[in-house]
Amino acid sequence: MSQVIDIPLAAISRLAFACSALLLAPAATALEASLGSTDLSLRGFGTLGAARSTDGSAELVRDLSQPHGISDHWSLTTDSLFGLQVNARFSPELEAVVQAVTRYKYDETYNPDLSWAFLRLTPNPVLTVRVGRFGTEFYMLSDSRMVGYSYNTVRPPPDYYGTLPFNYLDGLDLAITHPFAGGLLTGKLFTGQSREQSPLGAPPDFDLNESLLIGGYLEYLDGPWQIRLGQTSVRFDNDLPLESFYQQLPKATADELRVKDQWSHFSSLGIVYDQGPFQSQLMLSKTDNEHGTFQDTWAGYLQLNYRIKDWTPFLGLSFATSDPKALSHPIPPVTDPYQLDFYSNQRTVFVGARWDFYRNVCLKAQVDVIRGSADSKFLYRYETEDWDGSMTIMSLALDFVF
Amino acid sequence: MQDRKGLLLLLFVLLMSQSAVVAEDSLVVVMGSDSDVERLTREQVVHIFLGRFRRLPNGLTATPIDRPQDQSLMTDFYQLLVGKSPAEIRSYWSRLIFSGKTAPPRQAGSGQEVVRWLAETPGAIAYMRPDECPPQLRVVLRLGP
Numbered sequence: 429m430s431q432v433i434d435i436p437l438a439a440i441s442r443l444a445f446a447c448s449a450l451l452l453a454p455a456a457t458a459l460e461a462s463l464g465s466t467d468l469s470l471r472g473f474g475t476l477g478a479a480r481s482t483d484g485s486a487e488l489v490r491d492l493s494q495p496h497g498i499s500d501h502w503s504l505t506t507d508s509l510f511g512l513q514v515n516a517r518f519s520p521e522l523e524a525v526v527q528a529v530t531r532y533k534y535d536e537t538y539n540p541d542l543s544w545a546f547l548r549l550t551p552n553p554v555l556t557v558r559v560g561r562f563g564t565e566f567y568m569l570s571d572s573r574m575v576g577y578s579y580n581t582v583r584p585p586p587d588y589y590g591t592l593p594f595n596y597l598d599g600l601d602l603a604i605t606h607p608f609a610g611g612l613l614t615g616k617l618f619t620g621q622s623r624e625q626s627p628l629g630a631p632p633d634f635d636l637n638e639s640l641l642i643g644g645y646l647e648y649l650d651g652p653w654q655i656r657l658g659q660t661s662v663r664f665d666n667d668l669p670l671e672s673f674y675q676q677l678p679k680a681t682a683d684e685l686r687v688k689d690q691w692s693h694f695s696s697l698g699i700v701y702d703q704g705p706f707q708s709q710l711m712l713s714k715t716d717n718e719h720g721t722f723q724d725t726w727a728g729y730l731q732l733n734y735r736i737k738d739w740t741p742f743l744g745l746s747f748a749t750s751d752p753k754a755l756s757h758p759i760p761p762v763t764d765p766y767q768l769d770f771y772s773n774q775r776t777v778f779v780g781a782r783w784d785f786y787r788n789v790c791l792k793a794q795v796d797v798i799r800g801s802a803d804s805k806f807l808y809r810y811e812t813e814d815w816d817g818s819m820t821i822m823s824l825a826l827d828f829v830f
Numbered sequence: 831m832q833d834r835k836g837l838l839l840l841l842f843v844l845l846m847s848q849s850a851v852v853a854e855d856s857l858v859v860v861m862g863s864d865s866d867v868e869r870l871t872r873e874q875v876v877h878i879f880l881g882r883f884r885r886l887p888n889g890l891t892a893t894p895i896d897r898p899q900d901q902s903l904m905t906d907f908y909q910l911l912v913g914k915s916p917a918e919i920r921s922y923w924s925r926l927i928f929s930g931k932t933a934p935p936r937q938a939g940s941g942q943e944v945v946r947w948l949a950e951t952p953g954a955i956a957y958m959r960p961d962e963c964p965p966q967l968r969v970v971l972r973l974g975p
Binding site for chain 1: 873882883891892893912915917918920921925927928933
């Protein structure tokens with residue numbers, strides 16, 4: 429448990445860096461320059477976020493890429509991050525984007541990750557092609573989860589986004605946008621490989637490297653309405669690092685639990701209604717797995733936001749509920765507790781406000797009240813015997829962009 | 831009792847938002863007069879300035895121009911166009927920029943620069959107050975109370 433307290437030397441220097449960037453940020457808007465016919469810009473974003481829970485018997489993670497979650501003392505680790513992005517525009521049709529983000533990650537360091545590095549080709553307004561490393565779009569807002577300034581909550585609802593350890597992929601995507609029936613219809617396809625890791629509480633980590641991702645979505649935008657249907661499939665290239673556990677099981681049972689070369693499918697529906705000061709989001713997702721480890725999960729959230737001058741109060745409700753796969757060769761005393769480690773059954777009411785008190789800087793405060801069953805563990809780390817599935821989380825965040 | 835309080839709060843919120851919308855003057859959305867675009871719908875202008883779809887009716891790619899130096903003009907424009915505050919527009923663009931999507935509108939330093947870019951760049955489109963609109967520009971949409 430002292431690990432959270434141990435990290436901070438590196439953490440504090442990174443955060444000091446982020447804070448100094450914050451102080452500079454309002455003075456400097458995006459730095460822009462031209463080299464020959466190439467337009468260069470340097471931009472950044474960041475969050476200084478503190479959170480604590482009322483309950484020391486488990487740690488809720490923001491997402492499964494982080495080894496520790498929110499505990500019963502105030503900590504900056506979960507939500508604080510800093511990102512820098514360079515855009516190089518060679519012509520109106522061709523642009524290169526490189527982005528690095530430093531945040532608390534799977535190996536308990538803040539070593540920056542190269543999150544984006546791609547070329548974007550827009551030969552005409554209808555077609556966009558990207559090649560390289562770019563954000564995953566499992567769900568409607570999942571490629572801007574790190575940019576706190578772009579949304580009102582302190583963090584994207586963990587019940588919904590928390591099960592995704594995928595932030596970027598190396599690959600290709602293609603989008604087509606066209607007017608349709610008075611609105612705009614967009615279709616997108618993407619494919620690539622993951623390069624990331626997901627921690628499991630103790631080393632070694634779950635290696636997602638070379639997992640294949642294939643997905644796409646259809647989105648319709650008309651006036652204040654935006655509706656998206658999405659589908660993404662992942663084929664894992666590695667097993668969970670539990671080889672000695674699998675070896676002890678009969679082969680037929682172990683094979684049902686192995687995820688290597690098996691698919692997980694993520695289907696989602698997102699509806700946004702955005703009219704003047706009122707904005708609402710309804711997101712639903714269903715995960716189906718072709719293996720007995722990760723559980724088939726329903727998750728969703730509804731969030732209502734209403735801006736009053738510089739203040740935007742919001743209210744939301746989210747949930748995640750899952751079912752273990754029925755195994756053909758179960759060994760209940762062993763496989764039941766194994767499968768239970770991936771179980772979710774919880775609901776969260778979250779309420780808070782965003783205050784845009786200065787250009788490109790905002791302050792947020794939020795309370796999350798979580799009610800779940802005591803065996804709802806997938807989104808938590810370090811549960812103790814006292815864990816009863818319920819906690820309240822308090823969060824503060826300062827977000828900025830430049 | 832609680833319900834009544836909630837209702838009063840809601841009414842108050844609605845009244846606040848109503849009073850916020852009434853204050854602006856009218857604005858014009860303009861293009862160079864040699865562009866063969868006569869008119870644009872409000873929806874088309876929304877798509878162009880919010881980076882959703884930037885093809886003009888004549889097939890050219892639209893290049894929207896913002897006026898960050900004139901905050902009150904920019905504030906009025908986005909308030910009239912989509913009912914959004916400057917912070918909401920910056921928040922919107924931070925999502926698109928940092929997820930590597932569309933580029934935001936070009937940032938002009940002054941009204942003169944806007945007029946020059948409109949003359950030089952095919953497909954360029956900007957907004958201004960009606961009284962500062964020079965005769966060589968074509969009004970493609972009027973926004974106003």
